[in-house]
Amino acid sequence: MYWDEKAECMSKEEKEKIQLERLQKTVKLAYENVEFYKKRFDEIGLKPEDIKTLKDIEKIPFTTKSDLREAYPLGLLAVPREEIVEVHASSGTTGKPTVTAYTQNDLDIWGECISRGLKMAGAEKEYIIQNAYGYGLFTGGFGIHHGGNKMGAITIPISAGNTQRQLDTMVDFQSDILTCTPSYAMYLGESREKAGIPLEDINLKAGIHGAEMWTDEMRKRIEASLGIKTHNIYGLTEVMGPGVAQECEFQNGMHIQDDHFYPEIINPDTGETLGYGEKGELVLTSLTKTGMPILRFRTKDLTSLIDENCECGRTTVRMTR
Structure with missing residues (x-):
């Protein structure tokens, strides 16, 4: 789909x-x-x-995280300040936060990218999305929310934590899609089992999980404990937030929304551009952002790119986990 x-x-x-x-x-x-x-x-x-x-x-x-920190808070705007409608930022735990700013056009594109990911997870307009990513300066909660709104689905902005309420919401609202970090999804699954809630009492079909590293073993545990198919999602504050890339149902690499973000792989030591299939550092350029365009941002994430049509029919370039 x-x-x-x-x-x-x-x-x-x-x-x-x-x-x-x-x-x-x-x-x-x-x-x-x-x-x-x-x-x-x-x-x-x-x-x-x-x-x-x-x-x-x-x-x-290249643009680096240090460049963004030096421009804190809004030194990289490409439009007048009055055209900015939303701002998000990193945690700043290793220094000054990195800030990204959005025009309404940027939010529309963000919603578009998330809607594509929701569809990859099998979502339909009539689905209920239980959004357990944190809301705030962190991009996770609002990113999913913008996508749910774009799709026209019901989005429950439950945010992170309050596990008993999460479980009650799953049962009472019969949520279809769970969005949260993989570690919290695993905890929710374990909590469901401890609470004795049968899988038949919940209606979850898929999970969209990112913002941290996770293993295949974690994936298996989440899928078994919640009865869902999981989808890895990728993004970063400096470029947009979640939705830059996501897995489809075949779980064979994350589809980069490459009409909005141009991906490159470089040798992290020399900066030399590498070819498809070669592992190196992911570099991203925003192609449609207007509030704060980013050129050749060094993500520090190591991966490789797959330039082959996926079984799902999409032709977007994929990045490996």
Whole structure:
């Protein structure tokens, strides 16, 4: 099932054409409106019109978490402040928080990406989503919420914690989709068993879990204890939040929404671009963000990219766990 079949299943040629158009537009937006990027480009004599092919993205300097911290809180805006409607930030446990700011257009795109992921998990408009990600500056809760609203599904903003209420809600509302961290999903499953609530009394069909690392063993335990199919979701505050990538029902790598985020893999030591199937550091460029566009952000996440059509029919590039 697809949320936007045309976007998720387009040909490689069509996708590359869209990616290049959007990359050129984003580079121009960043250069003309963000002093940080203008300075970086001018230092190496790079102009927006020099980006003529997708490979030319390699000419653009990397953006790092340190760059975002130095620009705290809103030093990387590409639009007037009055066009920003929402702000989120990282925890800041290792230094200044990294902040991302959204225009209404950005929130619409965020909702679009999450809606695609909900569909990958089998969601329908009539489903009830029990959103047990935390609400606040953390992007998890609001990201899922924007997607549920975009889809038109009922979203229960229960947030994290209060386990007994979570279990009561599952039973009373007959929730269809559970969204939360994998560790909390596992705890909810164990708590259901301890409470003696039969699997037949709950209606969960799928779980969407991210924001932390988890193992195949954890996946098996969650699926058994809650009677669901689990889907790994990926995102990061600096780029958007959850929804950058997600697993479909085949659980064979996470589909990157690559019409909105351009992925690269680099050698983390040299910065050299690597090919498909080679493991390295994931670098992401936002292609449609207007509030705070991000060019070649080094995520520090190690993975590899799969450029093969998935069994589900989607042609989006996938990243391995």
